[in-house]
Amino acid sequence: GENVEQHPSTLSVQEGDSAVIKCTYSDSASNYFPWYKQELGKGPQLIIDIRSNVGEKKDQRIAVTLNKTAKHFSLHITETQPEDSAVYFCAATGDSGYSTLTFGKGTMLLVSP
Amino acid sequence: DAGVIQSPRHEVTEMGQEVTLRCKPISGHDYLFWYRQTMMRGLELLIYFNNNVPIDDSGMPEDRFSAKMPNASFSTLKIQPSEPRDSAVYFCASSWSRGGGVVGAFFGQGTRLTVV
Numbered sequence: 001g002e003n004v005e006q007h008p009s010t011l012s013v014q015e016g017d018s019a020v021i022k023c024t025y026s027d028s029a030s031n032y033f034p035w036y037k038q039e040l041g042k043g044p045q046l047i048i049d050i051r052s053n054v055g056e057k058k059d060q061r062i063a064v065t066l067n068k069t070a071k072h073f074s075l076h077i078t079e080t081q082p083e084d085s086a087v088y089f090c091a092a093t094g095d096s097g098y099s100t101l102t103f104g105k106g107t108m109l110l111v112s113p
Numbered sequence: 114d115a116g117v118i119q120s121p122r123h124e125v126t127e128m129g130q131e132v133t134l135r136c137k138p139i140s141g142h143d144y145l146f147w148y149r150q151t152m153m154r155g156l157e158l159l160i161y162f163n164n165n166v167p168i169d170d171s172g173m174p175e176d177r178f179s180a181k182m183p184n185a186s187f188s189t190l191k192i193q194p195s196e197p198r199d200s201a202v203y204f205c206a207s208s209w210s211r212g213g214g215v216v217g218a219f220f221g222q223g224t225r226l227t228v229v
Contacts, residue, residue, distance in 0.1 A: 101158075
């Protein structure tokens with residue numbers, strides 16, 4: 001089955017800096033890669049996703065890049081703000097049959113004012 | 114839409130008691146997932162349904178756990194009897210399929226279960 005590795009496990013940045021979280025996956029058939037943000041006491045929230053036919057996708061201050069050859073994808077947050085502090089999860093899945101999401105272990109991002 | 118709704122938000126129970134967690138998925142979604150989250154193991158998929166039919170329950174830890182989805186708008190996860198090691202946050206999520214596979218997943222707020 002699919003295996004998703006995520007790093008770093010924790011990331012501390014100063015407000016205004018950029019943050020990058022990286023994930024690798026094992027199943028070359030995976031072609032859908034969502035990212036989730038989980039704030040304390042809440043459920044994971046889908047913030048951005050990318051399909052394998054696209055190399056990069058951007059939504060305001062967040063962007064995701066995908067390298068299918070290397071089987072890795074990354075989340076980029078620019079101009080970080082304290083409210084970006086949360087745990088971020090990457091995930092991967094295919095679209096054949098009953099594919100489901102496999103999650104990384106999460107990255108705790110702390111943005112200091 | 115109100116999103117995925119779970120109840121209760123918090124549950125404290127004594128070891129050996131039966132616990133029932135409830136979930137109302139987003140209307141129109143044909144997939145429903147039950148996850149468990151702990152510090153040690155992260156997010157674990159317990160079971161998922163497609164069109165109310167259980168597809169894969171290989172993540173259910175043991176026979177004490179059972180899940181049902183009697184209709185498209187309701188699902189339950191039951192633990193009987195409960196044990197302290199079942200303490201965790203349980204999430205329900207729903208999604209829709211495109212080309213056969215899941216597209217995203219929308220999570221509820223979770224139920225924090227404490228078994229004492």
